Amino acid sequence: METGFILGAGGLFCLLVTVMIGWALAAYNRLVRRRNQVQASWAQIDVQLKRRYDLVPNLVETVKGYAAHERGTLEAVLAARSGAIAATAAPGVPARAGAEHALTQTLGRLLALAEAYPDLKANQNFAVLQGELARTEDKIAYARQFYNSAVQTYNTTTQSVPSNLIAGLGGFRPMDYFEALDGERATVQVRS
Amino acid sequence: MDPRLLLDLAVSAVALAAWFAAYGLVRVLTRPASPTPAPATMELGTEPPAVVSLLVSRWSVTEDAAESTLLDLAARGFVELRQPDDDPMRTTLHLPPTPPDDSGLRPYERRVLDRVRGLAVDGMVPLTALTFRDRAQAKTWNRRLRAQVVADARAAGLSRRRFGPTVTSLLTAAAVVVAVAIGIVVWHYSIWHQAEENLAIEAGTATFAALTAIAGLSPGERDTPLGRQVAARWLGVRDWLRGHEQFDELPPASVAIWDRYLSYGAAVGATRLTSTVLDLGMGDRRLLWSSYGGTWHRVRVRYPRFSARYGQTLPKLLLRAAISIAVGGFLLKVFGAAFDLVPTSADQAERAFAFVADGIVVVGLVLLVSGGHTLVRGVTDLVTERTVTGEVLWLEVWRTTGQGEDRPARPWLHYLAVDDGTGDRTTAWGLPSRWAGDCQDGDLVTIRVRPWTRRVVAFSVVGHGRSRRLVEPIGTDQTSNPVVERGGRAGSPQAGRRAAGLFTVDEVGQALGLPVRPAERLDLPGPLTAVQFRAAGDGRPVLAVATLSGVAAQWVWRLNSRGQELPGIGDEAYASGERAVLRVRDSIVLVRVLGDARDRTARLPWLLAQGTARLPAARDGG
Structure with a gap:
């Protein structure tokens, strides 16, 4: 009788332990999958941002041909670009977001120059670059949405009970959102 | 078995088996490809969502095609989706006052947009009211949409007929050979069996007709080299979207934020919630949208099935009541005297008879009361007739005559669900089938009804509904x-x-x-x-x-x-x-x-x- 009870209790304990281990593995794998999704989403943002870095010098050169005396604006754009490229090496998303925001702001001022220079506005090359930049901005906006969506899902998992236990043990820390600043929000084609 | 018969059967079987084997082989060889997905990406292509749906579903058009097209129209500003509260099922579609130029829309996009425009009241229609209420119409509409999507995909070089002209010609040629073989077999059989009639030509012709019919059945679409390439790219997009688990839970109105990503998500099957809410198939007949009175509202409809009184004419009802009363009265008259709840007789047989008599008396009483009740309610039904005016919500065959060998079943009673604006629940009326062809859902009708039997005794259409404009001829194209x-x-x-x-x-x-x-x-x-x-x-x-x-x-x-x-x-x-x-x-x-x-x-x-x-x-x- 006593032996049977011990065997039964032991079996139940083993079953419980097996279930716990299975759940822990599943939770860990889910966290890994979500973290990878965040990283993949970040990579997409990175691709679009780099495309924007590549466009900027061409755009500055084109504008310089028609508005060379707007040196202040042109230099600000190039400086912001350099700052954004330098921020790629900096740790943390907020620093990167700040640098990108500065670049967006200066680019906005640069494109506004075209209104004062009809010849520049009529330039075919400028129009192509402007269109390409607008498309890239759109893609950045959507990539940021995807990134933030992935971060939200990941953060929810790392902070929810009981998966937060596994997250704590596995070193899964909450990640930062790529915050849209006021100037950038305007570029997203959202209809309310 | 006669060896000659064995030979005939063997030749027939081999000929037919060879043809079906060839047909099966062709089906295997021409089955649509399953392209390997490209790396997950968020880069969308230029193909419309309906065509994307075809490509990622192994060259078959699913219901995702229509749904994703609707979302795409919303993303492009032709319609607007609004969700008033937390329930996505309450999403409404609105037509913008200044829509974009629709001259460049593809035929299936226009089809979807026309449906929205046709159903809208004051520029608005609930999303779940886009469903159909006529099975044939739903089938026709969706079949034509599929045909238009396939045509577009073919025009772009992304899809092709699964059985091309060469394959069909080869199968037809093989069918000729088999038909000739069968004809010879029947001719041979007729000779040695000394049959009065030789049906060789008829047998050969029938075989040829059957086999060519099978070969001519459309087995669907298949891939092209370009189609495989494009499908692989879209499968990469699908993987990207599916990787974002939040995407699965997005409601249709989130198209305002996610733009065309949501429509392509629906096309590749990455938006579970949105796809659940969107439906362009047959609607639920028990919960229907009505615009009677100028505003959209939902009406729950009950369809009586089992009670014998529903839909009956007064003479039939009175006849049934009279029979019930007569039978009940007869049973009471005959067995009433033997009624004894506590039989005291010592004889077993007498006691058993008393129990049976008690049972029969109870049945007689029930019949009598039921007949009386039916009689009284039937007569009351006659004097409580009333007139109802409202919008037709559903029309469907309820009862049909029995089917004979040479006599097809004919409907004699239809369900007619009418919203008269007095409540959010109603019970369908029994409409004599001779009037069923005069109206369709959305029409405004005035009916004279008997409330107890739910039978319509007079019927007139006083206004035609918007859905009439959306009716398409059923049958050939x-x-x-x-x-x-x-x-x-x-x-x-x-x-x-x-x-x-x-x-x-x-x-x-x-x-x-x-x-x-x-x-x-x-x-x-x-x-x-x-x-x-x-x-x-x-x-x-x-x-x-x-x-x-x-x-x-x-x-x-x-x-x-x-x-x-x-x-x-x-x-x-x-x-x-x-x-x-x-x-x-x-x-x-x-x-x-x-x-x-x-x-x-x-x-x-x-x-x-x-x-x-x-x-x-x-x-x-x-």
Whole structure:
């Protein structure tokens, strides 16, 4: 009788332990999958941002041909670009977001120059670059949405009970959102 | 077994088996490819979502095609989706006051947009009210949408017919060989069996017909090299979207934020919640949308099934009551004397008889009470008749006559769900089937009803619903080819084309519910041009169509523009009894139902709507 009870209790304990281990593995794998999704989403943002870095010098050169005396604006754009490229090496998303925001702001001022220079506005090359930049901005906006969506899902998992236990043990820390600043929000084609 | 018979059977079996093996092999060899997904990416391509749905579903069009097209129209500003609260099922579709130019829409995009526009009341329609209420219409609409999507994919070089002309020709040639083999076998059998008739030719012909029919059945679409390449890219997009688990839970209204990503998500099956809410198939008949009274609201409808009183006529009900009373009275009279709840007899048989008699008496009592109840309620039903006016929500066959060997089942009673605006719940009425063809969902009807039996005793259509404009001819797709004018003497050829080209044979047949012959021109004096359609069966005239323009048209219009106004058809349109009239600028069209088809006027407005689209072209031609 006593032996049977011990065997039964032991079996139940083993079953419980097996279930716990299975759940822990599943939770860990889910966290890994979500973290990878965040990283993949970040990579997409990175691709679009780099495309924007590549466009900027061409755009500055084109504008310089028609508005060379707007040196202040042109230099600000190039400086912001350099700052954004330098921020790629900096740790943390907020620093990167700040640098990108500065670049967006200066680019906005640069494109506004075209209104004062009809010849520049009529330039075919400028129009192509402007269109390409607008498309890239759109893609950045959507990539940021995807990134933030992935971060939200990941953060929810790392902070929810009981998966937060596994997250704590596995070193899964909450990640930062790529915050849209006021100037950038305007570029997203959202209809309310 | 006779070895000759064995030989005949073996040859037949081998021939047929060889053909089916070849057919099976062809099916295996031409099955659509399963491209390996490209790396997950968020880069969208230029293909429309419906075509993307075809590509990622292994070259088959699913319901995702229509749903993703609707979302894409929302992303592009043709419609707007609004969700008033947390429930995505309460999402509404709104038509913007200044929509973008829709001239570049693809045929299936226009099809979806037209459905939204056709159903909208004051520019709004609930998302879940887009479902169909007629199974045949739903099937036709979706089949044509699929055909349009496939045509678009083929035009872009992304898809092709699974059995090309070469394969079909080879299968047909093989069918000839098999048919000849079967014919020879039957000929051989008839010879040695000394049969009176030799059916070799018939057997061969039947075999050939059956096999070519199988070979001719459309097995669907298959991939092309370009299609595989594009599909691989879209499968990468699908992986990207599926990787974002939040995407699965996005409601349809989130298209405002996710733009075309949501429509492509629906196309690749990455939006579970959105796809659950969106439905362009058959709706739930128990929970229907009604716009009666000017605002959209949902009505729960109950469909009685089991009670014998529902839908019955008064004579039948009274007859049943009389029989019930008579039988009950008879049983009570015969067995009433033997009624004994506590039999005291010592004899076993007497006690058993007493129990049986008690049971029969109880049955008699039940019959008597039930008959009396039916009688009283039936008579009360007669005096409590009332008139109901409301919108038809659902129409469906309820009861049919028994099916015999040479007698098909015929419906005699339909369910008719009507929203009279008095509540959010109703029970369907029993509509005699002779009236069922006169109305369709969305129509405004006035019915005289008996509330207890739920039977409709008088019926009239007082207004036609918006959904009539969306009705499409069921059957072949030949309706896009207007009827070719036939010879005649009156009027110029161009003038003749005006009337003859307005309606196709299919459309007229669909409107009148009977097959008709091609249009014949009528000899008429002056500026009037007219054609008539005759019934295909007995050749009697069933519909006359006249067109007129200029000053004479103004006079004819004044005489005929009366009756029920038909909003949304041409500049103005009216229906009155057997005739309906339509005006587009200075031209009018007058249609009149003739002869045996006089009671088939319910779909005249729909017929006029079909002609409206062609009237300018026909007039230009004249």
